[in-house]
Amino acid sequence: MREQIIAALDIGTSKICCFIAKVREGENRPRVVGIGHQVSKGLKSGTIVDMEETETSIRAAVDAAERMAGGSPILDVYVNISAGQPVSRFFSVEVDVAGHEISQLDIDRLLAAGQENLLDEDRFIIHSSAISFSLDGVKSANKPLGMFGEKLGVEIHASTGAISPLKNIQTCLDHCHLKLKDVVLSPYASALAALVPDERELGSICVDMGGGLTSISAFQNNELIYGDVIQVGGSHVTRDIAQGLSVPLAKAERLKIIYGNCLTDRVPVRDQIDIVQIGENGQEHAMIIPRSMLTSIVSPRVEEILELVRDRIIETSLADRVGRRIVFTGGASQISGLEELAGKIFSVQKSPKLRGDFYIRLGRPNNVDGLADATAGPVFSTCAGLLNYAAIKPDEIHSISQKKPERSLFSQIGGWVKDNF
Numbered sequence: 001m002r003e004q005i006i007a008a009l010d011i012g013t014s015k016i017c018c019f020i021a022k023v024r025e026g027e028n029r030p031r032v033v034g035i036g037h038q039v040s041k042g043l044k045s046g047t048i049v050d051m052e053e054t055e056t057s058i059r060a061a062v063d064a065a066e067r068m069a070g071g072s073p074i075l076d077v078y079v080n081i082s083a084g085q086p087v088s089r090f091f092s093v094e095v096d097v098a099g100h101e102i103s104q105l106d107i108d109r110l111l112a113a114g115q116e117n118l119l120d121e122d123r124f125i126i127h128s129s130a131i132s133f134s135l136d137g138v139k140s141a142n143k144p145l146g147m148f149g150e151k152l153g154v155e156i157h158a159s160t161g162a163i164s165p166l167k168n169i170q171t172c173l174d175h176c177h178l179k180l181k182d183v184v185l186s187p188y189a190s191a192l193a194a195l196v197p198d199e200r201e202l203g204s205i206c207v208d209m210g211g212g213l214t215s216i217s218a219f220q221n222n223e224l225i226y227g228d229v230i231q232v233g234g235s236h237v238t239r240d241i242a243q244g245l246s247v248p249l250a251k252a253e254r255l256k257i258i259y260g261n262c263l264t265d266r267v268p269v270r271d272q273i274d275i276v277q278i279g280e281n282g283q284e285h286a287m288i289i290p291r292s293m294l295t296s297i298v299s300p301r302v303e304e305i306l307e308l309v310r311d312r313i314i315e316t317s318l319a320d321r322v323g324r325r326i327v328f329t330g331g332a333s334q335i336s337g338l339e340e341l342a343g344k345i346f347s348v349q350k351s352p353k354l355r356g357d358f359y360i361r362l363g364r365p366n367n368v369d370g371l372a373d374a375t376a377g378p379v380f381s382t383c384a385g386l387l388n389y390a391a392i393k394p395d396e397i398h399s400i401s402q403k404k405p406e407r408s409l410f411s412q413i414g415g416w417v418k419d420n421f
């Protein structure tokens with residue numbers, strides 16, 4: 001049976017990670033055969049700020065993954081993007097079908113009309129998909145092929161981002177002799193990995209809590225219907241600890257991971273921890289503090305992140321559309337007590353505007369094979385999800401014209417990014 005090789009590169013604020021996988025023809029479950037990850041130093045809140053540092057980490061991660069996969073160099077990579085203030089928007093388009101039977105040609109004409117509406121000179125389209133079709137105002141998730149009507153319509157979701165951060169990613173890859181096969185919005189990739197198929201079908205929200213940012217996506221009928229990024233993540237918690245306890249960042253990170261908890265009342269009053277403070281003249285000195293001091297720093301920051309997510313969900317009425325199920329993933333979702341704290345923040349008692357409680361669970365890569373325990377955690381959801389995207393290759397409206405010999409105005413202007421891949 002023929003197998004295709006696919007490669008994913010998660011350029012994150014804390015780590016850069018490369019997965020190489022094989023997918024059997026006719027199947028869409030990747031089997032990971034090569035893994036490489038490296039500490040990331042050239043990014044700030046998901047945006048590349050130092051090309052050289054980023055390129056060094058990319059090369060090291062890709063090199064390790066290639067060696068594990070058997071040594072053949074990879075060229076095409078699927079890469080995530082969370083920089084460039086991604087924005088989600090919806091719009092509807094209608095065409096006249098004058099009472100005849102709807103054929104695939106009518107659907108193509110409708111989607112081509114949708115493409116024209118996607119044009120935006122300053123931003124590039126990261127994703128675009130048909131959310132629902134309508135015939136004479138009656139909505140359906142399926143194409144109304146073979147039916148009769150006067151007006152055929154489509155509701156489109158598009159996710160767009162600023163062009164410069166993408167150019168920077170492309171330049172880094174060029175310098176590493178890699179080719180950008182496609183870009184995927186980070187929370188979209190994370191959801192492809194962390195949500196189970198039923199959750200994507202019935203409607204769910206995925207929240208990826210990373211190092212420099214927290215990103216949100218929502219799915220319904222297997223389509224991405226929302227993507228958003230908030231510029232706060234786990235590294236802010238680490239910084240708060242470093243400042244609050246006067247400890248170096250590396251020690252603060254360790255304290256957070258080993259003793260951190262975002263529920264202040266869950267830590268026994270008598271628990272104490274050893275810390276090494278930065279004293280005067282840069283000298284370090286050891287001391288013992290109550291563990292509750294650490295949780296009183298961690299808790300408000302995690303609460304703030306969850307409240308920002310909750311506010312976005314309220315502002316966008318997302319729960320009314322996709323329901324009340326949230327899956328948390330990403331490295332920072334591993335902080336002890338997160339599920340319970342999120343349950344409180346997303347409860348109707350705490351926030352009546354939510355109009356109902358949420359079901360909350362933690363998620364990790366579900367939909368790929370070949371991951372060992374150390375690489376199957378929530379830190380790797382985005383990278384695994386990039387493989388899922390590569391294997392599924394969802395239909396995207398803005399790339400339709402590429403499949404046709406005659407190229408539309410859209411593919412010449414708005415689609416320049418995809419053209420460059």
Ligand SMILES: Nc1ncnc2c1ncn2[C@@H]1O[C@H](COP(=O)(O)OP(=O)(O)OP(=O)(O)O)[C@@H](O)[C@H]1O
Pocket residue numbers: 011012013014015016040045046082209210211212213214233234235236238253256257260330331332333334335336378379380382
């Ligand atoms: N066990 C743990 N408990 C708490 N936090 C953790 C744990 N493990 C990792 N983290 C935190 O997770 C964050 C890194 O997560 P992740 O690897 O998902 O980020 P990233 O993808 O590199 O960054 P971003 O998505 O923001 O660009 C760090 O802030 C780290 O401190």
Ligand SMILES: [Mg+2]
Pocket residue numbers: 012013186208210211330382
């Ligand atoms: Mg990430």
